[in-house]
Amino acid sequence: MPGESAVSLGLTGKELFTIEGLGDGSSESVTITATAEDGAESIFRARVRIDTPKEAEYYRHGGILQYVLRQLAEA
Numbered sequence: 001m002p003g004e005s006a007v008s009l010g011l012t013g014k015e016l017f018t019i020e021g022l023g024d025g026s027s028e029s030v031t032i033t034a035t036a037e038d039g040a041e042s043i044f045r046a047r048v049r050i051d052t053p054k055e056a057e058y059y060r061h062g063g064i065l066q067y068v069l070r071q072l073a074e075a
Contacts, residue, residue, distance in 0.1 A: 001029075001045055009044055012036070025050045025059040 006013070015034040022030050027048050034042045050056050061067040 001047060004044065009034070009042055011042065015042075019046075022048065025056045 011034055015036050018033040018035070020031045020033070021027055025048070029045050029047050032044055032046050034044070036042075050059055058064045058067050061070060
């Protein structure tokens with residue numbers, strides 16, 4: 001979110017991230033729980049970046065590879 005960064009949130013990149021609230025991809029923000037190797041948790045909000053209808057379609061299909069494979073299977 002504005003004014004936040006990995007440094008300000010105390011993130012190292014080695015955390016396990018749990019994302020809640022994405023739903024069908026139409027959410028504007030989600031809640032993220034970052035669990036460090038020592039078990040410490042940091043909870044913060046993040047903006048969702050599914051910007052185009054095509055990106056939303058890829059998300060609903062489970063990713064671009066699954067989307068393409070489904071399109072090929074239908075042909």
